[in-house]
Amino acid sequence: MYLYDQYDQRIVDERVAQFRDQTRRFLAGELTAAEFLPLRLQNGLYVQRLAPMLRIAVPYGLLSSAQLRKLAHITRHYDKGYAHVSTRQNIQLNWPQLEEVPEILAELAGVQMHAIQTSGNCIRNTTTDQFAGVAADEREDPRPWCEIIRQWSTLHPEFAFLPRKFKIAVCASEQDRAAIHAHDIGVELLANAAGEYGFKVLAGGGLGRTPVIGSVISEWLEKRHLLTYLEAILRVYNQYGRRDNKYKARIKILVKAMGVEAFREAVEREWALVKDGPSTLTDEEIARAKSFFTEPPYVQLDAGASAAALQARCTADPIFGNWVARNTLAHRVPGYRAVTISLKATGNAPGDVTDSQLELLADLADSFSFGELRTTHQQNMVLADVEASALYTLWQQLQGAGLATPNIGYITDVICCPGGDYCSLANAKSIPVAEAIQARFEDLDYLYDLGPLELNISGCMNACGHHHIGHIGILGVDKKGAEFYQVSLGGSQSKEAAIGKILGPSFSQEDIPDVVENILDTFVSLRQEEETFLQTYNRVGIEPFKERVYAKTH
Numbered sequence: 001m002y003l004y005d006q007y008d009q010r011i012v013d014e015r016v017a018q019f020r021d022q023t024r025r026f027l028a029g030e031l032t033a034a035e036f037l038p039l040r041l042q043n044g045l046y047v048q049r050l051a052p053m054l055r056i057a058v059p060y061g062l063l064s065s066a067q068l069r070k071l072a073h074i075t076r077h078y079d080k081g082y083a084h085v086s087t088r089q090n091i092q093l094n095w096p097q098l099e100e101v102p103e104i105l106a107e108l109a110g111v112q113m114h115a116i117q118t119s120g121n122c123i124r125n126t127t128t129d130q131f132a133g134v135a136a137d138e139r140e141d142p143r144p145w146c147e148i149i150r151q152w153s154t155l156h157p158e159f160a161f162l163p164r165k166f167k168i169a170v171c172a173s174e175q176d177r178a179a180i181h182a183h184d185i186g187v188e189l190l191a192n193a194a195g196e197y198g199f200k201v202l203a204g205g206g207l208g209r210t211p212v213i214g215s216v217i218s219e220w221l222e223k224r225h226l227l228t229y230l231e232a233i234l235r236v237y238n239q240y241g242r243r244d245n246k247y248k249a250r251i252k253i254l255v256k257a258m259g260v261e262a263f264r265e266a267v268e269r270e271w272a273l274v275k276d277g278p279s280t281l282t283d284e285e286i287a288r289a290k291s292f293f294t295e296p297p298y299v300q301l302d303a304g305a306s307a308a309a310l311q312a313r314c315t316a317d318p319i320f321g322n323w324v325a326r327n328t329l330a331h332r333v334p335g336y337r338a339v340t341i342s343l344k345a346t347g348n349a350p351g352d353v354t355d356s357q358l359e360l361l362a363d364l365a366d367s368f369s370f371g372e373l374r375t376t377h378q379q380n381m382v383l384a385d386v387e388a389s390a391l392y393t394l395w396q397q398l399q400g401a402g403l404a405t406p407n408i409g410y411i412t413d414v415i416c417c418p419g420g421d422y423c424s425l426a427n428a429k430s431i432p433v434a435e436a437i438q439a440r441f442e443d444l445d446y447l448y449d450l451g452p453l454e455l456n457i458s459g460c461m462n463a464c465g466h467h468h469i470g471h472i473g474i475l476g477v478d479k480k481g482a483e484f485y486q487v488s489l490g491g492s493q494s495k496e497a498a499i500g501k502i503l504g505p506s507f508s509q510e511d512i513p514d515v516v517e518n519i520l521d522t523f524v525s526l527r528q529e530e531e532t533f534l535q536t537y538n539r540v541g542i543e544p545f546k547e548r549v550y551a552k553t554h
Contacts, residue, residue: 020102044115055118060146061089061375065362072358123153129177130376142172144289163241164249181497204255207463212252227279232271296370301335326406342405350416351379419459426459428476428483440513
């Protein structure tokens with residue numbers, strides 16, 4: 001993983017000192033709330049419903065064991081003993097005291113972490129595939145490109161005050177596990193007709209009030225031009241994006257207003273001014289970025305023998321075998337597997353992880369995965385490099401900590417924002433809805449019979465829970481002062497990305513488990529052999545689901 005140099009460390013340390021003084025002046029009454037607002041946002045600090053919220057940057061989701069231990073310490077000493085994994089692969093603290101935030105930032109700086117650009121109208125954390133570098137379907141490791149984007153975008157003076165927040169995702173695999181079509185900019189590494197690798201670039205995607213699937217702006221871009229092309233897109237957005245109405249300020253609104261062709265032409269004109277400028281990537285700079293993501297010291301293993309031994313262990317212990325089948329993924333190196341650690345045990349808020357669990361995960365990362373762990377935008381965690389022969393021991397330790405729920409990719413693996421329990425923007429609670437759904441569908445045999453199924457919940461139109469691109473999406477809405485929930489179907493974050501269609505009038509919180517059950521019953525009655533939920537929905541459309549749900553509910 002990337003390690004700070006002396007300049008990185010100095011910048012982060014100086015930012016801590018600046019914010020310490022800014023916080024002191026605010027608490028002393030020397031700064032007004034309006035004056036303090038942009039200062040705290042530049043350091044990842046929000047004012048939430050009951051307490052401040054601090055969002056900690058986790059570049060492309062990669063953490064060292066030392067950073068995990070520091071996060072455990074911080075949650076124990078400065079918060080309520082747990083942290084939350086966000087859909088941008090960051091870590092959030094929901095209960096820090098304002099006067100202690102500078103101390104938290106100082107602690108983070110000691111392990112090369114910060115909260116810079118995790119909020120505000122700037123380029124946010126660049127995200128990617130949680131299996132980057134190990135996935136069997138990967139064309140190239142995307143993390144060096146994420147790191148290049150991170151270094152270019154962090155504290156970039158031209159893009160510090162954009163019309164609105166700005167999010168970039170990078171994909172380099174056959175499957176899109178980074179949801180690039182739902183981002184302000186999506187970058188996909190792929191080959192052209194000559195077999196040369198470069199980037200397809202999409203722009204204008206996003207969720208929120210006006211969900212939009214991104215449009216292709218460049219079909220293929222040489223690698224060396226990545227930053228100059230991104231710079232051209234940002235310049236067009238910075239110049240023409242709306243600043244008079246925050247609800248119309250995202251780049252998706254600009255692309256739609258201009259039209260894709262006109263927007264592309266504007267980018268090309270801007271790009272002509274910077275194309276071969278200082279931000280053009282040299283072979284040396286690309287090699288430098290790649291040098292931080294070298295292959296760990298894998299053991300050479302007999303793939304056949306390893307697979308046979310794992311299969312024998314799975315047969316001997318079917319519960320373990322079930323976890324292997326659901327929560328581990330084939331690795332590009334023979335004899336290894338990538339392990340997804342579920343943070344979706346029934347009764348726990350999706351994405352929450354305790355201080356003791358963080359410490360255990362740090363130990364497990366050291367013992368089983370070369371001292372590294374990843375966060376995912378599905379709000380889980382990943383140990384990416386586990387020897388197959390060590391899976392049983394790892395599973396036993398995860399079981400003891402409540403981290404071995406075998407539900408990855410199934411309906412109880414819910415994506416869920418903090419909602420009205422924490423967020424001052426939320427119209428409704430999200431966590432109790434997620435917990436009610438998890439409790440209703442605890443039967444694992446039923447879960448597996450349903451097959452892969454993504455259920456996403458947001459507490460408001462800001463769509464932090466990505467409800468628009470869930471196979472089933474649930475949105476909290478305010479209905480004359482009461483909390484209600486709108487349901488959508490057919491969303492997808494894959495390369496065949498789609499925005500879900502609203503089922504109809506909203507439902508009460510108590511109705512939601514029944515509504516979901518009726519949707520699933522309809523799917524089961526209509527599906528053809530081996531069809532997934534999304535395949536059945538795409539074949540039959542929304543009407544059969546609507547008829548069943550409203551006939552049963554009203």
